[in-house]
Structure formats: structure tokens, C-alpha cells
């Protein structure tokens with residue numbers, strides 16, 4: 332086996348020589364590290380240019396050590412004298428990004444199922460495995476990190492064999508760190524993963540599995556060709572809209588983008604059309620030729636549905652148009668992000684945004700701040716509720732301010748099917764936690780003598796915020812968690828409003844289970860009392876359900892005279908002080924007669940859920 336980089340540059344490769352695969356795993360089991368070794372071993376990146384997590388291109392990904400966006404790369408590999416092209420698609424492992432995983436799977440015929448040899452199967456190993464099996468991919472089971480002293484490959488090979496129904500001997504053993512076993516793994520990919528099948532003479536059909544907005548090049552669209560070929564200078568059409576575009580560039584990624592003469596059946600690469608509007612290159616769409624194009628699109632992807640909503644507002648109101656533009660651009664990168672304009676009495680103009688989960692929300696916010704230089708406030712996140720009024724009218728509520736006043740006939744909340752895997756000694760404490768979160772046990776299975784899988788139905792609102800942190804701390808970090816939405820259930824829900832001097836502050840309203848309302852009211856009133864500076868009059872801070880007040884704190888009055896200290900003399904000093912006070916006022920929002928500094932909103936809204944940095948695993 333030796334590397335043959337020149338072969339990687341040749342496109343229109345015979346499909347029989349192509350293998351498209353991805354690596355799926357629980358978070359931190361070592362996908363990105365293994366991908367690094369593959370880049371090196373195939374000679375695509377030489378040792379000098381190598382850096383850790385080569386495919387994680389975003390700063391946030393490197394800093395957090397997690398993969399958010401799926402990436403793809405073309406690798407040459409030789410078995411005996413036969414030359415092959417591998418397309419590797421690196422996928423994220425966090426539960427919020429399952430959607431990215433499912434898109435990556437659409438472009439592959441095989442999946443390397445990577446399991447940490449010191450940890451065994453975890454909740455997302457199973458979730459990703461089931462996704463891959465659903466799409467009928469060839470699964471190649473692999474134990475990673477065999478260099479670790481704590482590795483117990485024999486034990487976990489049995490576990491994997493038991494789950495996927497193979498022999499324990501079939502499970503390969505590698506170390507992404509030392510590179511051991513990576514060559515044989517690539518050989519196995521070539522041997523087991525089926526070559527892509529497509530009709531080279533049919534009209535072109537390629538599926539879009541990712542699109543990225545690039546400041547210099549415009550929209551870059553990643554595709555996998557299914558039939559025919561895509562060549563530069565030809566007009567292409569997007570099948571969902573019928574829109575046609577001039578193709579400016581077609582190419583492959585190995586590991587940097589390289590223009591090519593085109594892409595044929597089974598090949599994975601990118602195209603650039605000079606389109607500036609990010610919404611014209613929809614993930615899941617089929618690309619065909621504008622002239623004599625295909626008539627049947629490929630089966631689309633399942634549209635991702637947001638699970639968590641939150642309001643995003645610019646701290647400086649004049650940044651509103653920039654925020655809109657930034658969201659437009661991010662959405663191309665992130666088909667799961669949704670947003671629509673909303674206004675808040677307290678925060679002004681902003682957007683109601685939908686996310687897949689809290690990590691997704693946090694990352695979106697961080698990207699808006701970093702990549703677009705925006706200073707933002709986000710309101711407390713909430714899930715999606717359905718309410719039926721006394722008159723039988725139904726309403727979907729994604730924003731607490733839309734919660735109908737008055738009596739409601741029925742209120743529903745979304746629920747999840749949750750899987751927890753942990754050492755069996757923690758079963759009692761996990762059950763306790765789930766019960767306290769209104770969970771219902773669905774079943775329990777032993778994966779081996781000492782490890783158990785628990786299945787629960789839990790309200791989504793209970794699970795997305797701090798559940799994972801509680802689970803981790805109660806199980807000393809040994810439990811892993813995965814959940815998927817599973818419909819809705821009747822629940823006794825109420826809206827808690829927070830009032831300043833009798834006036835509701837919409838940004839602080841929350842929908843909670845009736846049993847949790849008191850705790851929310853107490854927490855917010857105490858917090859706001861600390862955060863809002865004293866005014867020249869007393870300000871009551873109240874929590875209320877409808878007109879019923881359930882908690883109250885008072886901010887005592889003071890009188891602040893900035894000129895008091897400089898009576899007599901210096902007029903310019905006086906003016907300066909007054910101006911300083913005016914500056915301060917600009918950063919205040921006035922609720923009724925109460926001046927609330929921006930910082931108080933930020934602090935009050937960020938200190939609970941969004942401050943826990945959930946890194947689910």
C-alpha cells in the first residue's frame with residue numbers, strides 16, 4: 332500500500348474504484364483524530380502541514396474540540412496494484428447535530444462505526460448506528476484508542492458484535508493516535524463498502540448535502556453525483572425551484588478545494604455558481620443540467636424541525652439589518668436554523684429563532700458574535716407548545732408572549748424518547764432523576780453484566796436545559812444520553828410573567844409546568860432585584876400567573892444627584908458629568924418608568940440554561 336496523490340486529482344473516476352463512507356461515533360470517541368490519520372496515511376496532507384482536527388475548520392470547533400459541520404475529503408488508496416478513490420465524510424457526534432449526520436449518510440454507501448475501546452457503546456453510538464442501518468449502509472465496526480491502558484477491546488468487541496449481529500473477530504482495532512490499524516481499516520472499507528451505482532449516460536442528478544457561504548467565493552455547494560456528470564461552464568438547474576445558474580467552478584476537496592474538469596457518477600465535490608442569494612442553494616435539493624435535465628429529483632432529506640426557540644436581539648438597535656443579513660448567511664450553512672422577525676417591548680426589534688437544541692443555539696449565537704461582530708441578547712429558550720382554547724381553537728406557541736390569555740381547555744408539551752447508558756450501579760440514582768423530571772420508564776436492558784440501557788419518555792422541556800449536567804454529576808460522568816422527539820402529551824402548563832412596577836416584561840415571560848411556576852417566579856424576582864439598580868422611587872418586582880401574583884421583591888428607592896458633589900464652581904465639570912449620565916441612559920431600556928440597563932437583561936437571561944455549556948455525550 333502506498334499513497335498516490337495524483338490519482339486523487341483525476342476526476343470522472345470509474346465508479347467501481349470509488350468508495351464513499353463516513354465515520355459515525357459517540358462524541359469524543361475519536362472520529363476527527365482518525366480522520367487526521369487517514370489524511371496523513373494517504374499522503375493528502377504531509378506531516379508538516381498537519382494540524383490536529385484538520386477537518387474541523389471553524390474556530391469554535393477547534394476550541395471546543397467538537398465537530399459541528401460535516402466535512403468531506405477525497406483520499407487516494409491502493410490495494411495491491413489497484414488504485415481507489417475514497418470520499419470520507421466526517422460527521423458531528425452531538426445529539427443536536429444528528430441532522431448533519433443524516434445528511435452525510437445520504438452521500439455514502441458505508442459507515443465506519445467507531446467505538447472507544449475504553450468506554451464501549453454509548454447512547455449516540457446507538458442513535459447513529461440506527462440511522463446508518465435505516466439507510467442500509469454497510470457498517471464496519473471498529474474499536475478505537477487501543478493504545479490506552481484502560482482499553483478493553485475484547486470486552487467491547489463482544490458488546491458491538493452483540494448489537495450489530497456480527498462476529499467479535501470482525502471488529503477491527505485501531506488507534507487514531509498512533510495510526511495503528513488505520514491502513515487495514517482503509518483496506519476493509521474498499522473490500523466491504525459497495526461501489527456507487529449510477530447511470531453515467533443519464534441526465535445529471537446530484538444531491539446537495541451541504542452549502543456554505545464564503546465571503547470571497549459566494550455560495551459553495553457540496554454535492555454527490557448520482558447519475559450523469561456535472562461539468563463547468565454548463566448551466567445547471569435546481570430541481571425544487573427550477574432556478575438555473577451558470578456553473579463557474581466544479582472541483583474536489585483534497586484536503587483543500589481544487590478545481591476539476593467535472594464530477595462523474597459517485598463522485599463527491601463542490602460547485603460554485605456565483606449565486607449571491609444564499610437561499611437558492613437548498614440542502615436536500617437535486618442539481619441537474621438546465622438543458623435536457625432529469626425529470627425525477629432524488630429523494631429529499633427529511634426537513635429538520637426546530638425544537639427550541641429563543642429571541643435574538645441586537646444590543647444596539649441599529650444593528651438589526653446586520654443581524655438579518657448574518658442570519659441569512661448562517662442559514663445557508665445551517666439548514667436547521669429558522670428565524671422570523673419579532674418585536675419585544677423590552678428589547679426592541681429582533682428575531683424569533685428556532686434551533687435543534689441548546690448547543691445549536693449557543694453555537695449560532697457565538698458564530699453571529701464572532702463571524703459577524705454582532706453584540707446580542709437572547710431570551711430564555713423554550714420548546715414548542717400546542718394549546719386548545721375554550722372555544723376549541725388550536726394554536727402552536729413558540730413564544731411565551733403568544734400564550735393566550737384566559738382559560739385554556741388543553742395544553743400540550745413535546746416529549747422525547749430518551750436513552751441513557753450507564754454502569755448498572757447508577758440505575759437507582761438515574762431513575763430518581765428521571766422521576767423528578769416527570770419521566771416514565773419505558774424499558775431497561777443489560778448491554779453486558781455491568782452496563783445498562785434505560786429507556787424513558789421525558790418532557791422535552793425537562794431534558795434540553797440542565798438534565799445532562801445533572802445526569803453527569805450523579806453518575807460521575809459515566810452516563811451517556813441520547814434523545815429524539817416523540818410527539819406530545821397533555822400537561823398542566825402556565826405562563827409566568829415577570830412585572831416591573833406592574834408592567835410585564837415580555838422578555839422574561841416563561842411557560843412552565845404548574846409545579847415549577849413558584850420556583851421560576853422566586854428565582855427571577857430575586858435575580859432581578861439584584862441586577863436592576865435602585866431608582867428614584869420604589870420598584871416592585873413581581874411574578875404572576877395571569878392576574879395572580881405568586882412572588883414579589885422590592886427594589887428600594889434612592890435619589891442620585893450627580894451634581895451633588897460639585898456645588899460651586901466649575902461649569903465644564905458639571906456639563907461633563909451630566910453628559911456621562913446621558914451616555915449611561917442610552918444603554919438603558921425604559922420599562923414603564925423603570926430604567927433597566929442592558930447588562931441586567933443579559934445577566935438575567937443568560938445565567939441559567941444558556942450558561943450551562945451542555946456538551947451532550
Ligand SMILES: Nc1nc2c(ncn2[C@@H]2O[C@H](COP(=O)(O)OP(=O)(O)OP(=O)(O)O)[C@@H](O)[C@H]2O)c(=O)[nH]1
Pocket residue numbers: 356357358359360361362363364365396397398422423424425475476477478479505506507508509
Ligand atoms: N489515546 C488515544 N486518544 C485518542 C485517540 N483518538 C482520539 N483520542 C483523543 O480523544 C479525544 C476526542 O477525539 P476527537 O477526534 O476530537 O473526537 P471526535 O469523535 O471527533 O469528537 P467530535 O468531533 O466532537 O464528535 C481527543 O482528546 C483525542 O486526542 C486514540 O486512538 N488514542
